Amino acid sequence: MTASTHAPSLRFSVAPMMDWTDRHCRLFHRALTAHALLYTEMVTTGAVRFGPRERLIGFSPEEHPVAVQLGGSEPVELAEAARICADFGYAEINLNVGCPSDRVQDGRFGACLMAEPERVAASVAAMKAAVEIPVTVKCRIGVDDQDPEEALDRLADLVVAAGCDGLVVHARKAWLKGLSPKENRDVPPLDYGRVFRLKARLPALPVSINGGIATLEDARALLEPRDGVALDGVMLGRAAYQNPELLLGVDAAVFGAPAPHDTARAAVESLFPAIEAHLARGGRLSNFTRHMLGLFQGRPGVRAFRRLLSEQAPRESASLDVLVRALDLIGDHSFVRADAVAA
Structure with a gap:
């Protein structure tokens, strides 16, 4: 480089x-x-x-x-x-x-x-x-x-x-x-x-x-x-x-600039290609998801989100589907937009 x-x-x-x-x-x-x-x-x-x-x-x-x-x-x-x-x-x-x-x-x-x-x-x-x-x-x-x-x-x-x-x-x-x-x-x-x-x-x-x-x-x-x-x-x-x-x-x-994504879910979804490439190289899903456990605080479904990621993402066989299922536990109604976070 x-x-x-x-x-x-x-x-x-x-x-x-x-x-x-x-x-x-x-x-x-x-x-x-x-x-x-x-x-x-x-x-x-x-x-x-x-x-x-x-x-x-x-x-x-x-x-x-x-x-x-x-x-x-x-x-x-x-x-x-x-x-x-x-x-x-x-x-x-x-x-x-x-x-x-x-x-x-x-x-x-x-x-x-x-x-x-x-x-x-x-x-x-x-x-x-x-x-x-x-x-x-x-x-x-x-x-x-x-x-x-x-x-x-x-x-x-x-x-x-x-x-x-x-x-x-x-x-x-x-x-x-x-x-x-x-x-x-x-x-x-x-x-x-x-x-x-x-x-x-x-x-x-x-x-x-x-x-x-x-x-x-x-x-x-x-x-x-x-x-x-x-x-x-x-x-x-x-x-x-x-x-x-x-x-x-x-x-x-x-x-004074727009966020890269409107919601945290959209930000996580933007990482899917990088995560899949990491998994293809032999990496673990938890290498990424362990840093995401603090997301969605106070939102319905957040405990189930954390539990699923904590229990299943470290497994050698864990695929991107584990993260997708964890995100679905939160539900779209619970995602706060970037402009609301900044306010």
């Missing part, structure tokens, strides 16, 4: 999420929103450099705009991995400086790098020298006992000097000592004001905000200027995954 010609926008993105945002998930999400920037799961530099690349970082052109998130802390290795990913056609390289898991800390990357901003900057500089596509950083406002004012400013100043093309800030601290990765997603208090202060101090730096954003109303509110300061984008994670129908309203609500 050659480097992508797609110019990614930070205005609305779906967060990189381990075990969730694989290529099947991204293709599903793209059927719901044409304009949101999608991210891969985090992939380590070692995996990119030495692993089965097509399986780990391969993607379909239909997923664009799509960015890859790298995990690593050695500038030379990150540069090599970034070059490989750029050659695959990604629109952006993102460096993970926000994940608090023990496994990530043991590898000396993720949120623990908030304590090594010079290393982060050196990594950004190395990647910028290696690729022509944008290089961004996803971070927290601080870790452990760091002062978020000092820690975030220091990191931002250094990566800007290194040529960073944008910062995605999860607006809470990560406590590497004392909280589990799950607790780190909810327990540390949100501080959206800190992200607006960063943008006010560095107005030329594209800044996107992440953390605790549950609805399109939340997203639109954070895109509104505060005291004359406007952020460049919002990133949703679990809310977008667990209630994917939310994405059906993104293009209208955030980009």
